[in-house]
Amino acid sequence: MSTDRSTVEAVVQGYFDALYEGDADKLGAVFHPSADLRWVENGDLKILTVPDWLAWVRKRPSAKGEGKAREDVIVTIDRSDDKTAFIKVRCQLPPRYFTDYLVAMRLSDGWQIVSKSYRYDLRD
Numbered sequence: 001m002s003t004d005r006s007t008v009e010a011v012v013q014g015y016f017d018a019l020y021e022g023d024a025d026k027l028g029a030v031f032h033p034s035a036d037l038r039w040v041e042n043g044d045l046k047i048l049t050v051p052d053w054l055a056w057v058r059k060r061p062s063a064k065g066e067g068k069a070r071e072d073v074i075v076t077i078d079r080s081d082d083k084t085a086f087i088k089v090r091c092q093l094p095p096r097y098f099t100d101y102l103v104a105m106r107l108s109d110g111w112q113i114v115s116k117s118y119r120y121d122l123r124d
Helices: 006-021 024-030 050-059
Strands: 036-041 044-049 073-081 084-093 096-107 110-122
Touching (some): 006 073, 024 050
Parallel strands (some): 036 110
Antiparallel strands (some): 073 084
C-alpha cells in the first residue's frame, strides 16, 4: 500500500476550498454523485443527497463572500488500503463549527468523497 497521503489530502483541500467559497461545481467535483450527507437532528437521522445539497449551496451566500473567518484542518486520515480512506476534518462556516467524517475512495478517475457524516456546534 502506498503511504503517500497527498492525493487524498488534495481532495480534502478541494472540499475545504469549495465549501468556504460556496462553489457547488467544485463540491460536485470532489463528491461522487451518489454520495449523501448524514447528521442527527433532534434525535433523528437526516439524510441529504449530494445533488440536493449542491442545489442548496448554490442558493446560500458563501462564507468567503461574507468575509467570515476560515479555519479548516485535517484531523486524521485512516487508510485501509490504496483505494479507501476515512478522513476526520474540522471546518467552519460561522456560526456553525463542524466535525466531518468523510469516506473517500479511489475510483477509475481518481479520489472522490463517497459519504459524509457530520455534526456541528452553533457559536456566537
